[in-house]
Amino acid sequence: MGQRLRFDGWIGGVGTTSGTRLVLGHWPESPFGPVSDVMVEDATGRRTLVATSDELAGFVAATYRFDEVLVEPVRVRPGPEWVVEAGPLRCTFTPGGRRPLGWLLRAVPSRLAGTPAWVRLIDLPARVVLPGVRTHGSAGNGRYEWYGARDVRPIVAASASWESADLGTLTPIDPPVRFGFGSTPRDPSLVRITTTVAVP
Numbered sequence: 001m002g003q004r005l006r007f008d009g010w011i012g013g014v015g016t017t018s019g020t021r022l023v024l025g026h027w028p029e030s031p032f033g034p035v036s037d038v039m040v041e042d043a044t045g046r047r048t049l050v051a052t053s054d055e056l057a058g059f060v061a062a063t064y065r066f067d068e069v070l071v072e073p074v075r076v077r078p079g080p081e082w083v084v085e086a087g088p089l090r091c092t093f094t095p096g097g098r099r100p101l102g103w104l105l106r107a108v109p110s111r112l113a114g115t116p117a118w119v120r121l122i123d124l125p126a127r128v129v130l131p132g133v134r135t136h137g138s139a140g141n142g143r144y145e146w147y148g149a150r151d152v153r154p155i156v157a158a159s160a161s162w163e164s165a166d167l168g169t170l171t172p173i174d175p176p177v178r179f180g181f182g183s184t185p186r187d188p189s190l191v192r193i194t195t196t197v198a199v200p
Helices: 054-063 100-106 116-121 123-129
Strands: 003-016 021-029 035-041 047-051 068-071 074-077 082-086 089-095 136-138 144-162 189-199
Touching: 003 089, 003 144, 021 089, 035 054, 035 074, 035 082, 035 089, 047 054, 054 068, 100 144, 116 123, 116 136, 116 144
Parallel strands: 047 068
Antiparallel strands: 003 021, 003 189, 021 035, 035 047, 074 082, 082 089, 089 144, 136 144, 144 189
């Protein structure tokens, strides 16, 4: 499958009462150095990528599907409350306490959790427990991806705005986002994850 590139960090999924859904990728370790991006799908289905560099934007846009790509500074401040500033987007969200699935994922050794073989093995259970979620699949331009989740916590509060317009309060991610072959969990979540992308 060609070269395999690994991204290690977090994916956060947030739904809002305006119908806009947000997916944050925060990658302290990646082939492009420490980077972040945000995928936004509004109530009309328009999909926008905000990425922190031309290089990252080009890679993500070649892997997923978007109607618009913005190259803007993306600043992420993790903590008890995460703060995200990405071009026209402002978002804060609060992770809650870890639930049983999170403890179960943390029990898997990290060196195993990110391997493609393990990710393929847990795909079916993931589909049952988290409808809409896929742990591996075909991406754009002949690429293939594996999502190795290592922890998950619910997001219990969030606020967001786009070009200073309030996006409303926190809701489930419904309908699912349509950037790639799968969605984030329906319930807003912060997932500790290792993503591997095979590039032909």
